[in-house]
Amino acid sequence: MSNILKGKAWKFGDDISTDHIAPGRLFHLRSNLPELAKHVLEDADPDFASKMSSGDFVIGGNNFGLGSSREHAPTIIKLAGVSAVIAKSFARIFYRNAINVGLPVIILDTDKIDATDELELELENGILKNLSKNEEYNFPPLPRVMTQILSDGGLVEHIKKYGDFNI
Amino acid sequence: MPQTLAEKILSLASGKNLKAGQTAIVPLSLAYFQDGTGPLGLRQLEKLNIKKLANPEKSIFFIDHSAPSPRKELSNDHMFIRDFAKSTGAIVHDVGDGVCHQIAAESYVRPGDVVIGGDSHTCTGGAFAAFATGMGSTDVAIGMALGKTWFRVPETIKVELKGYIPRFVTSKDIILHLIGLIGADGATYKSLEFCGDFAEKLPMPERLTISNMAVEAGAKVGLFASDNKTKQYLAKYGRENDYKEISSDPDAYYEQVITIEVDKLTPVVACPHTVDNTKPVSQVKNIKIDQVFIGTCTNGRIEDLRYAACVFKDRKVKARTIITPASRDVFIQASKEGLIETILKAGATIMTPGCGACVGVHGGILGDDENCLATQNRNFQGRMGNPKGNIYLSSPIVAACSAITGVITDPDEFFGN
Numbered sequence: 001m002s003n004i005l006k007g008k009a010w011k012f013g014d015d016i017s018t019d020h021i022a023p024g025r026l027f028h029l030r031s032n033l034p035e036l037a038k039h040v041l042e043d044a045d046p047d048f049a050s051k052m053s054s055g056d057f058v059i060g061g062n063n064f065g066l067g068s069s070r071e072h073a074p075t076i077i078k079l080a081g082v083s084a085v086i087a088k089s090f091a092r093i094f095y096r097n098a099i100n101v102g103l104p105v106i107i108l109d110t111d112k113i114d115a116t117d118e119l120e121l122e123l124e125n126g127i128l129k130n131l132s133k134n135e136e137y138n139f140p141p142l143p144r145v146m147t148q149i150l151s152d153g154g155l156v157e158h159i160k161k162y163g164d165f166n167i
Numbered sequence: 168m169p170q171t172l173a174e175k176i177l178s179l180a181s182g183k184n185l186k187a188g189q190t191a192i193v194p195l196s197l198a199y200f201q202d203g204t205g206p207l208g209l210r211q212l213e214k215l216n217i218k219k220l221a222n223p224e225k226s227i228f229f230i231d232h233s234a235p236s237p238r239k240e241l242s243n244d245h246m247f248i249r250d251f252a253k254s255t256g257a258i259v260h261d262v263g264d265g266v267c268h269q270i271a272a273e274s275y276v277r278p279g280d281v282v283i284g285g286d287s288h289t290c291t292g293g294a295f296a297a298f299a300t301g302m303g304s305t306d307v308a309i310g311m312a313l314g315k316t317w318f319r320v321p322e323t324i325k326v327e328l329k330g331y332i333p334r335f336v337t338s339k340d341i342i343l344h345l346i347g348l349i350g351a352d353g354a355t356y357k358s359l360e361f362c363g364d365f366a367e368k369l370p371m372p373e374r375l376t377i378s379n380m381a382v383e384a385g386a387k388v389g390l391f392a393s394d395n396k397t398k399q400y401l402a403k404y405g406r407e408n409d410y411k412e413i414s415s416d417p418d419a420y421y422e423q424v425i426t427i428e429v430d431k432l433t434p435v436v437a438c439p440h441t442v443d444n445t446k447p448v449s450q451v452k453n454i455k456i457d458q459v460f461i462g463t464c465t466n467g468r469i470e471d472l473r474y475a476a477c478v479f480k481d482r483k484v485k486a487r488t489i490i491t492p493a494s495r496d497v498f499i500q501a502s503k504e505g506l507i508e509t510i511l512k513a514g515a516t517i518m519t520p521g522c523g524a525c526v527g528v529h530g531g532i533l534g535d536d537e538n539c540l541a542t543q544n545r546n547f548q549g550r551m552g553n554p555k556g557n558i559y560l561s562s563p564i565v566a567a568c569s570a571i572t573g574v575i576t577d578p579d580e581f582f583g584n
Contacts, residue, residue: 019549027232030206091352101303156211
């Protein structure tokens with residue numbers, strides 16, 4: 001994972017559920033993740049998958065990722081090329097899944113960010129730069145366990161490296 | 168140091184004295200997958216070249232979300248699961264056995280257990296005083312492989328249920344009321360601990376409904392202390408030896424205490440598209456309903472089917488009505504009691520035990536702009552297979568009355584005095 005991530009902001013509202021991200025009607029694509037990724041967030045914004053570029057950011061409101069435990073949700077956000085999800089708050093299972101699959105999730109007040117703002121993320125330093133507004137936001141680091149898993153590249157890589165939980 | 172139920176169960180399991188905020192690695196009593204989350208987990212194990220499970224007899228695969236399979240892709244996923252289970256000795260509950268959480272309640276979960284499941288409603292097992300929680304595919308797969316996982320011990324919100332419940336009000340209305348009160352993120356990352364004189368009176372099936380929906384307030388677990396009701400339920404399934412008494416300590420620290428006087432409750436309906444968008448049934452009555460769905464891990468138990476049959480007896484449904492027993496056991500019992508005949512004669516239909524309609528895979532997908540009243544736990548946009556459908560959530564009593572009238576109906580008015 002490169003140290004600086006750069007891209008455009010795509011704004012979403014509060015309570016974006018895993019059904020918005022990876023709906024049940026596409027259940028049969030769960031073993032074909034590249035195909036499922038073409039539909040990512042389709043029920044929240046039907047144009048998102050076709051119009052976003054690799055490196056862009058998903059910006060949520062409160063309780064992003066609520067609902068099911070389906071890890072396919074953060075997995076296809078990452079597969080689509082999204083740099084990170086930034087939201088005011090996250091649902092518990094989505095948050096842990098995102099770290100496990102190596103998708104950065106950042107908590108900050110996203111009211112400051114508008115759609116199409118150009119953003120630059122310095123994950124290790126806890127800094128998000130809004131290049132369009134010439135602003136800089138700080139965010140708290142992840143819990144220690146999660147920093148470790150994310151920096152190893154996700155839980156599978158973590159276990160590959162240590163053969164066990166090393167937290 | 169006095170402990171909450173969450174602290175106590177995780178301490179007992181790990182052999183460490185844990186308190187909220189600490190992180191610990193905890194041995195697992197049970198780990199399970201359903202057919203929608205299992206294949207991804209198994210592919211993660213393939214990446215790690217893991218071919219053995221720590222405890223195959225405590226590793227279970229439930230084929231319930233697309234059962235029987237409506238598509239070849241899903242049939243292939245099922246084959247992948249069966250092959251893996253065969254090679255590792257893990258247990259499979261195949262097509263027709265029913266919803267994972269219901270079978271877990273009938274056959275596996277014990278007081279004091281630590282359970283992880285690749286399904287968010289794994290928290291259903293909290294009704295047994297088990298630390299049962301939903302996780303993603305990678306976490307569950309690695310939990311199965313290693314026989315343990317890591318947890319952050321959650322802070323606890325105590326929910327006291329007090330008084331006597333009015334007629335036609337059920338535990339579904341209690342949990343919908345709570346979620347409406349605190350919001351869909353009101354308990355994020357927390358443990359909800361249910362207690363109080365009414366909680367003690369609640370039979371296990373109703374506790375299961377409450378624990379099942381803890382995640383709809385964002386909670387990690389929804390716990391009840393184990394007691395005589397737990398013991399009776401286990402005995403019903405020949406598992407009385409699985410009983411263990413587990414309760415929180417009197418002076419445990421709670422981050423927040425919420426008291427619900429159940430006397431004051433009326434039936435509650437959650438309106439589209441979030442579970443916390445709750446209203447008393449009186450405020451939404453007469454909304455036209457195209458489909459009624461009674462089933463799921465929330466409300467597809469024998470007690471729920473009895474409510475439906477009681478309402479349907481000698482009546483005909485106006486709304487298209489789908490009834491899905493939560494498990495094979497529930498289906499057999501309903502059949503013995505004649506409930507199936509009553510339901511069919513009323514014009515409703517019965518589906519194979521499983522999850523299909525609720526999760527939008529098959530067996531009850533909504534048409535554009537159709538309204539559904541369902542006894543499930545979620546009404547998110549697109550949940551029942553169509554982002555243009557509208558889902559209302561209620562108890563089985565409200566759902567059954569509304570099936571007869573074709574509009575959302577207050578049972579008090581339906582039955583009169």
